[in-house]
Amino acid sequence: MLSVKGLEVYYGAIHALHGVSFDVAQGEIVSLIGANGAGKSTVLKTLSGLLRAKNGEAFFMKHSLRAMEPHSIVQAGLAQVPEGRRVFQQMTVQENLEMGAFTQRDRAAIEQGFEHVFARFPRLKERRRQLAGTLSGGEQQMLAMGRALMSVPKLLMLDEPSMGLSPILVNEIFSIIAEVSASGTTILLVEQNARMALSIAHRAYVLETGRIVMSGDAKELLGDDAIQKAYLGH
Amino acid sequence: MIVLRQLINGLHVGSIYALIALGYTMVYGIVKLINFAHGDIIMVGSYVAMVLMAQAGLPFWAAMAASMALCGILGVTMERVAYKPLRSLPRINSLITAIGVSLLLQNTSQLIFSPNPQPFPTAFKVPPVSIGGLDIGFITLFTIVVSVGLMLALQAFVRATKMGKAMRAVSEDMGAAQLMGINVNTTVSVTFAIGSVLAAIGAVLYSSAYPSIAPTMGSLPGLKAFIAAVLGGIGVLPGAMLGGFIMGVAESLTKGFISSQLADAVVYGILIVVLLVKPSGILGRRTNEKV
Ligand SMILES: Nc1ncnc2c1ncn2[C@@H]1O[C@H](COP(=O)(O)OP(=O)(O)OP(=O)(O)O)[C@@H](O)[C@H]1O
Ligand SMILES: [Mg+2]
Numbered sequence: 001m002l003s004v005k006g007l008e009v010y011y012g013a014i015h016a017l018h019g020v021s022f023d024v025a026q027g028e029i030v031s032l033i034g035a036n037g038a039g040k041s042t043v044l045k046t047l048s049g050l051l052r053a054k055n056g057e058a059f060f061m062k063h064s065l066r067a068m069e070p071h072s073i074v075q076a077g078l079a080q081v082p083e084g085r086r087v088f089q090q091m092t093v094q095e096n097l098e099m100g101a102f103t104q105r106d107r108a109a110i111e112q113g114f115e116h117v118f119a120r121f122p123r124l125k126e127r128r129r130q131l132a133g134t135l136s137g138g139e140q141q142m143l144a145m146g147r148a149l150m151s152v153p154k155l156l157m158l159d160e161p162s163m164g165l166s167p168i169l170v171n172e173i174f175s176i177i178a179e180v181s182a183s184g185t186t187i188l189l190v191e192q193n194a195r196m197a198l199s200i201a202h203r204a205y206v207l208e209t210g211r212i213v214m215s216g217d218a219k220e221l222l223g224d225d226a227i228q229k230a231y232l233g234h
Numbered sequence: 235m236i237v238l239r240q241l242i243n244g245l246h247v248g249s250i251y252a253l254i255a256l257g258y259t260m261v262y263g264i265v266k267l268i269n270f271a272h273g274d275i276i277m278v279g280s281y282v283a284m285v286l287m288a289q290a291g292l293p294f295w296a297a298m299a300a301s302m303a304l305c306g307i308l309g310v311t312m313e314r315v316a317y318k319p320l321r322s323l324p325r326i327n328s329l330i331t332a333i334g335v336s337l338l339l340q341n342t343s344q345l346i347f348s349p350n351p352q353p354f355p356t357a358f359k360v361p362p363v364s365i366g367g368l369d370i371g372f373i374t375l376f377t378i379v380v381s382v383g384l385m386l387a388l389q390a391f392v393r394a395t396k397m398g399k400a401m402r403a404v405s406e407d408m409g410a411a412q413l414m415g416i417n418v419n420t421t422v423s424v425t426f427a428i429g430s431v432l433a434a435i436g437a438v439l440y441s442s443a444y445p446s447i448a449p450t451m452g453s454l455p456g457l458k459a460f461i462a463a464v465l466g467g468i469g470v471l472p473g474a475m476l477g478g479f480i481m482g483v484a485e486s487l488t489k490g491f492i493s494s495q496l497a498d499a500v501v502y503g504i505l506i507v508v509l510l511v512k513p514s515g516i517l518g519r520r521t522n523e524k525v
Contacts, residue, residue, distance in 0.1 A: 050409055074415030086410040088403050099403050102396075103415035151415060 001026045001186055002047075002078075002155055007056035009039075009046050016042045018210040019056065024155065029177070029187040031197040031218060033231060034207035040190040041083050043207070044157050048080045049073045060155065075103045079153035083160050083190075085144040089133030093124055096132050096143055100150030109152070117146040120176065138169040145176065149185075156180065157188040162196060174200055194231035198222040206231075238368060240490035241483060246374040246443065248482020249381030253436035254459035255466070255474035256388065257309075257429030263405040263469035264425045266325060267317060270332040273456015274339035275430050279305045279437030280354060280447045281347060287355045294357040294438075302434040309430025310423045318419070343449035354445035357438075377439045384432065385475050392471060397424055405469065458485075458501070465505050467518025476516060480504065 002024040009017040017039050024030045034040050045051045047058055049070035058065040063076050088096050097117060101110045118125035121142045127135065132143055141161055148156060158177065162170040170193065178200050181187050191197035198204055201218040206227065214221070221227050254276060261269045279301045286297035316335050320328045358376070362369040392398035403411040404421045412418055440455055441447050462481045466473025481501055488500040508516060 048413055050412060069417070070412035071415045071417040074413065080413050082410060082413060086407055086413075088406045088410065090406055091399070091402060095399055095402075098396075098399060099411070099414045099416065102400065147414070 001061055002188065003059045004043075004047070005057045007043065007046060007058060008054045009042050009051055010054055016210055017046070017053075020207070020210070020212055021056075022205045022212060022215065024186060024188050026186055027181075027184070028203065029181050029189060029201045031189045031191060031201035031204040032207055033191055033194040033197055033204060035192070035231075037209075038207040039210040040207055041159055042210075044080055044082075044159050044188075044190060047073075047078065047157065071103070074151055074153075077152075077154035078157070079148040079151045079155075080157040081144045081148045081159060081161060083163065085137075085140045087132040087135070087140050087143050087147065089131065091132060092129055093132055093135070093143055094128040096147050097124070097128075097150050100147035103151055110150075113150045113152060117149055120149075120179070121146050138165055138172075141165065141169075141173060142176075145173075145180075149180065153185060155186045155188060157190070159190045160192060161189075162191065162193045170196060194227070195222070198227075235368070236490065237487075240486045242368075242370060242374060242378075243490075244483030244486030245479065246377050246482070247485065248479040249378050250436050250440050250443070250455065250478075251459045251462045251481050252475045252478025253381050253384065253432045253439070254455055255462040255478045256385070256471060257433045258460050258463040259466075259468050259471060259474040260401075260425050260429050262463070263471075264401060264422055265317065265321065265328075267328050267332065268460070269312075269317075269429075270329070270456075271312060271335040271339060272429065272433060273452035273454075273459070274336050274343075275305050275309060275433040275452070276437040276440060276455055277343060277447070277449060277452035278308060278339060279434035280441040280451065281343060282434075283438045283441070284352065284354050284447060287357070288353075298435065298438045301438060302431045305430040305434035305437070306427045309426040309433075313422060313426040318422070340449050340452075347449060349449055351446045351448040351451075354441040354447050356445065357442055373439075373442050377443070380435065380439070384435065388428070388432075389471060397421070401425060461501065461505050464515055465508055467515030470515070470517045470519070473515055473517035480516075 004023065005021050007017050007020040020043060032040050032043065042051065046053050047065060049065065049068055053066060060076060060078050065073060088099065097114060101113050104110050104113065123139055124143055124146055127139065132140065135143060145161065161173050161177070165173065174196055177187060177189065189197055189201060198218045198221055203216065204218045204221050205212050206214040254272070257272050258269065261267055282301040282304050283297040286292040286300055287294065312335055316331050317328050320331060358372045360372040362371050363375055392401060400411065400416045400421050401424070403414065403416060404418055408418055458481055459478065462477035463474045465480060466475070466477025484500055484504055485497045488497040
């Protein structure tokens with residue numbers, strides 16, 4: 001479904017990605033883990049078209065992402081929940097969700113999107129007239145996820161959805177990710193919380209200073225000595 | 235009675251400042267650019283309307299509509315050609331470019347129309363309207379009604395339409411808006427188009443009130459409107475409207491009761507005091523920037 005080959009990305013003179021390659025198959029939950037500054041967000045921003053790769057290719061279901069504008073990428077079915085949630089603080093919950101459905105033309109489909117999102121996040125329904133900036137961190141994360149789901153993506157990329165949340169909320173968010181996956185959406189999950197990410201992912205890639213240094217079955221990586229030392233605090 | 239008269243005069247110029255200020259504030263809200271060439275759109279709008287009325291003999295409405303259309307296209311072209319290529323660079327680049335665009339428009343106009351002022355045709359040969367024993371010039375009434383109507387319409391557009399909401403989203407977080415599938419280039423173009431169309435309307439109204447037009451005529455109302463936008467809180471639509479009205483009324487009351495020479499000083503004084511007390515402007519809010 002998604003195939004990334006030799007992605008090289010620079011911030012001016014800073015070489016952030018040194019040829020990153022990985023793929024995600026339909027129906028999978030694939031996790032990209034790595035320490036601060038490894039380049040995880042850079043990968044997602046490049047796939048969404050917010051950053052341009054100097055070299056390399058990324059294919060999403062026959063689309064070559066390099067040539068596409070960010071809005072066409074969303075239209076093609078690749079959505080992202082960005083790091084730090086980035087909900088529109090001055091807009092209501094309802095308006096945030098409407099923005100998520102921006103690429104949808106069909107009114108009935110948008111209504112159905114609202115129903116699905118409100119069923120998955122009942123909190124958002126209660127608070128739909130409230131400004132997003134007044135929501136708690138956990139609620140904002142849910143809004144950010146609901147907003148991305150409004151575009152009915154085929155592949156959903158999440159950038160550190162557990163950041164800054166209490167353990168209970170982290171569990172809740174991860175079980176929602178598992179549900180979204182079970183309902184047919186493919187997931188690419190970026191996390192620093194490697195334990196949680198590896199526990200729900202099928203496969204994972206480890207990113208270190210802009211390079212993929214390890215990859216494999218998530219359960220195997222969870223038991224790997226090197227991974228345990230570096231990312232799981234053993 | 236004299237107070238009331240000056241107040242109405244103040245609302246007259248104030249609503250023109252407000253219309254122009256909306257263009258500054260919308261553009262700033264979306265691309266964080268002070269478009270110094272915005273004032274010169276007023277000049278272009280005035281010349282277009284003048285030529286069409288005085289030389290082509292078109293009626294006021296037709297001239298105004300043509301001026302709006304032309305200024306809308308000019309605003310969008312300006313953004314596409316001059317500002318869009320610089321959008322990802324440090325802001326100083328587009329600021330300096332905006333000054334360049336402003337000079338380009340002024341000098342082109344001097345080439346075509348000469349630097350000498352020309353009269354702007356009188357659109358309404360209508361007697362003043364009497365309200366409660368007070369005679370109000372038709373153009374004054376017309377300006378206030380049209381401006382307030384446009385401001386309400388704009389407010390409704392930004393609140394309730396899909397494009398209006400997209401504009402708010404882009405203005406708050408351009409990157410996140412792109413992740414929603416919002417086409418930022420379209421949104422920015424629409425913003426420039428609306429701002430420039432409002433400026434064209436402001437231009438025709440302004441030139442009807444001060445019927446002498448020249449290639450550099452846009453600088454003064456442009457500056458006043460810019461101050462109005464900053465005073466009200468740049469990036470906030472109701473702020474631009476409020477700022478415009480405050481400026482117009484303060485100017486007019488000073489002219490009427492203190493002295494004409496002091497009018498600008500009072501206006502700048504108000505600006506300085508407001509910015510000292512609330513640096514983000516009367517209705518402004520502190521913004522945090524994101525990539
Ligand atoms: N806008 C930028 N300008 C310059 N360098 C940047 C910029 N954004 C990121 N970088 C650099 O690129 C590298 C990768 O950053 P990135 O944000 O992708 O890391 P990350 O893996 O997402 O980290 P974190 O877990 O902290 O979110 C880092 O060295 C970072 O300093
Ligand atoms: Mg990151």
